[in-house]
Amino acid sequence: MDTPVKIVGPAFSTFVRSVLIACEEKGIPYEVNPEVNGKKLSFGDKELFDFHPYGKVPVLITEFGNISETSSIIRYLDSLNDDNKLYPADAFDKALVDQWSALISVYIDQAIVRNLLLEYAFPKGENGSVRMDKIQEALPGVLKALGIVNKQVEGAAFICGEQLSAADLVLIPMLDYLQKTPDGAGLVEGYPAVSGYLSRVRERVSVRKVL
Ligand SMILES: N[C@@H](CCC(=O)N[C@@H](CS)C(=O)NCC(=O)O)C(=O)O
Secondary structure: OOOOEEEEOOOOOHHHHHHHHHHHHHOOOEEEOOEEOOEEOOOOOHHHHHOOOOOOOOEEEOOOOEEEOHHHHHHHHHHOOOOOOOOOOOHHHHHHHHHHHHHHHHHHHHHHHHHHHHHHHOOOOHHHOOOHHHHHHHHHHHHHHHHHHHHHHOOOOEOOEOOOOHHHHHHHHHHHHHHOOOOHHHHHHOOHHHHHHHHHHHOOHHHHHHO
């Protein structure tokens, strides 16, 4: 595949980063945040609603058409070649990857990204300050999410066993940002299996290139 796929969305978005790591793993050429009709699209731009009914990113523009929703995009990219497969061949194992991708992109994203990280990234307090009450409110959910991930990677290298999968790609950018927040390193340290998992995945060339 020589024609680069185009990934609509800013490279700082966690879900965009998941797709970028997928492209790196698969060796698929890509262009990130391309101009669409002469304009680079930002959150909230009305043009995004032409690609996604809720105006969300990432969107993948291919020579055949457009795909939105991170897990669907990763599944498509994985089907393009046999390198570093991100879904197992077995139907049951594949369903587990879908299950974990959904759990992470819905519940863990809400707990870590929406409730905590976005308050640090786009503070809504007085004079642009971080609302510490919101951070405190978010903490139980973050700890719960870390506990869930910790249990999952306690006896395995990755979320769904010994092979990196789409589920890891959805999760990695969230944990990476979390660990880089003021209290994040301390929080992650409390979950040794998560800490080890993060160190392990950060050794991958694909992850190093994107994060
Ligand atoms: N379910 C979507 C979620 C995508 C999502 O929430 N993207 C965020 C960026 S990380 C977004 O577009 N935010 C802009 C907005 O909500 O207006 C997926 O899996 O791709």
